[in-house]
Amino acid sequence: MKALVIAILLCGGCGPWLYAASTPPPGAIGTLDTDDETAEISEGTALAFRCEDAGPCQHATATSDDPDIADVLPANLARLDPAVFSGMAAPATFVIVGKAPGHTRIRVRSSDGGVDLSVHVIPADPADSEER
Amino acid sequence: MRHLLYLSVLLAGCGARGAMGQASMFKECGPAEASCQRAAPGAPLAVGARLRPDVTVDVAGTVMPVVALASSRPDVIAIEDGVLVGKQPGMAAVLIATLGGTVIDFQHVWVAAPTAIVVERAGAGEVVGAVELVAGEQLVLTSTLIAGSQRLAGEGELDWQLEGESVSLLRDGATDRRRLIARTPGHARVVVASLGVSATVDVEVMP
Numbered sequence: 001m002k003a004l005v006i007a008i009l010l011c012g013g014c015g016p017w018l019y020a021a022s023t024p025p026p027g028a029i030g031t032l033d034t035d036d037e038t039a040e041i042s043e044g045t046a047l048a049f050r051c052e053d054a055g056p057c058q059h060a061t062a063t064s065d066d067p068d069i070a071d072v073l074p075a076n077l078a079r080l081d082p083a084v085f086s087g088m089a090a091p092a093t094f095v096i097v098g099k100a101p102g103h104t105r106i107r108v109r110s111s112d113g114g115v116d117l118s119v120h121v122i123p124a125d126p127a128d129s130e131e132r
Numbered sequence: 133m134r135h136l137l138y139l140s141v142l143l144a145g146c147g148a149r150g151a152m153g154q155a156s157m158f159k160e161c162g163p164a165e166a167s168c169q170r171a172a173p174g175a176p177l178a179v180g181a182r183l184r185p186d187v188t189v190d191v192a193g194t195v196m197p198v199v200a201l202a203s204s205r206p207d208v209i210a211i212e213d214g215v216l217v218g219k220q221p222g223m224a225a226v227l228i229a230t231l232g233g234t235v236i237d238f239q240h241v242w243v244a245a246p247t248a249i250v251v252e253r254a255g256a257g258e259v260v261g262a263v264e265l266v267a268g269e270q271l272v273l274t275s276t277l278i279a280g281s282q283r284l285a286g287e288g289e290l291d292w293q294l295e296g297e298s299v300s301l302l303r304d305g306a307t308d309r310r311r312l313i314a315r316t317p318g319h320a321r322v323v324v325a326s327l328g329v330s331a332t333v334d335v336e337v338m339p
Contacts, residue, residue, distance in 0.1 A: 046151065
């Protein structure tokens, strides 16, 4: 009971958190800042992330404001993670795909709340620094 | 909680070669699989070349689901009837997903322009200098696309040309391989070209 109260105090009102779940390939960028709710990825790069709120987010969905810049797809990670309120649960996982240079937002919604992730896709070729 | 997350992310990276550790498009070549090693399935794909991936999925509690591939940059790697096609130099993520669109895993694949072709004797390394044969002798030649110091993956359009009548050059069903048969004493030259690069092998048939 004590742990439950502490968990509620710690997590209540914090909202879900997004965590990177893959690493970028050599020479490319693929980062997700959990605290700042921002992601930066190179054009053509994919980055997996998970939605957590004292365990995997429940009934999570994700949509992109501009899928032509950064698309987001549901993903499946075949394992169970500890969940404070429900024991164990499959991770709520998604994959961002950098399609073209630019900025957009990925909106993650779940029973635990929502996060708007600001996504910056940078050109694959550094010489091609001007965004389309 | 965060330490647990970091640990689980690290563990997810072990085992299979996909970024999520659940699938791979390229099988590991065994030490005795010469043809597999020659094909270099995990190497960068040559511009203009095609590579049929060997997708395997390792998800506990399920056999391999029906999957579809998708490219993050079709201008770099296109997916045509399940085959990866190198379009231009660059890098793209190839997503392995269910038919319903749920991503199981993904791998980043590079495409490079070939800078050379290397001709090899099957199972015996690169051909250096002229080849000498006696009439009736056979030699299997294979060709490999190279970019810098790397072998490139994929099958490109290879053009095999034979100059001279001392030897015959026979197809054996593979675009990257020909069987050379010495016929009569004399000189011949084999030229193989693909994607803007070529290699030449001089052949002398001894009496």
